[in-house]
Amino acid sequence: MKAIAARLVQSGEPAARHFETTVDLTRHMLHREAIDLVVVDADTHLDAIARLSAWKTSQGRKDFAILVVAQLLRPEFMARALELGGDDIVAGAFDIDEFVARAARCLARLNATATQTFRIELAGYALDRRTQRVTLDGLTLLLTAQEFELAWLFFSSPGVLISRPRLAAEIWQASAADIGYALGKQIHKLRGKLRLEKGGAVALRAVYSSGYRLEVSGDDRSDRPSAELTFTSFLPTGTYR
Template sequence: MTVIAARSAHCGGAAARQFDTVVDLIRHMLHSEAIDLVVVDADTHLDAVARLSAWKASQGREDFAVLVVAQLLRPERMAHALESGCDDIVAGAFNIDEFDARAARCLARLGAGATRALRLEIAGYVLDRHTQSVTLDGASLPLNELDFKLAWLFFLNPGVLIGRPRIAAEIGQASVADIGATLGKHMHRLRARLKIEKGGAVGLRAVYSAGYRLEVDDDDRRSRCRQRSGLPYAIPEALSCDAAM
């Protein structure tokens, strides 16, 4: 953790943060801005991989990768980690250069997966990236190009807090300062054009001073995720795990 944090700070990357339990990590991912990479120390907490992967599948989360580090991982346990859902492994004596290379590869695959997605179906909404069209229960919704870009961003990451800087970049603004007070107007228009109503199956919630999050009714989310993954819907029990982001 110390080496990873030092390299991240030296390169000007995102700050690494340590979590003591899977539950602490999940709470962060539910209420804080989106993350890209979770690192699990499998020498002591290999079970964290399966527990985190089960939660990831149950929530339909495709927005982060899981990288395992381990000095003493036997081949059969490496296979178990991969079967449990980790994206890659740094095995043997820890080498920060190898870690950087594997982490970058995990993030590249994550980005490629998001780019390949062409159609999203959530709670009666169907978004088609090829035609840049959105329908709700079969009825077409009148979105312009900017509306569709924002809708795609949120529907691709349901339950994930999308920060104001990322929204500003999506809209084509260099910074949050450039978008200023117009951000609220963009979101108000998007809700109206998507026919998002209070108490409905889908909500677009403002998180004060942070950004916005698309919230989907739990029943719809669980149904979709069970069909896709076959994994149980369960929040993992508390356990100790070293995870850096």
């Protein structure tokens, strides 16, 4: 924790955030903006790898990677950490440079998956980025180019809270203050066009004072790609954004 905090100060990144339990972490990820990387200390929280991996699968989340740090000097221990759901490992005596390199590689793989995605299928919806076409059970739903980009942002990150500032920046290249009530009106219009009202298989929910989240009910969850992510800060034995 000290080594990572020192590197963050040196690089000018935001401070690290620590989570004691997987419950605290998953609650945060349901009600706050997405986290790109979860760092687990397997020497003290080995079970957290499997728990996070299971939660990730059950929620259909592909928006974060799991980086394991631990002694794990024996090959079978390393293999076990990967089998439990770890995406990469920093084993042996902790080295901050190796940690930064492996963290960056985890994020690069997430970004590569996101940028190579051209089609999303979810609970009867199909979005094709090349044609900017959206269908629901085969029926075409007409959207403007801006509405399609907004829909793509949500459907590529189901279950992830997307903040008002991020929406304003990515869709309108402006600040949330500049957009004002227009953002809420645009979300309302998108809900209507895509039939994303509360009670359906897929709903676009407002999270008070934070942003919006696309929610998928029960068995309608499917294997779906994640959105493009950004690396902004480390969060050991918890997460970094």
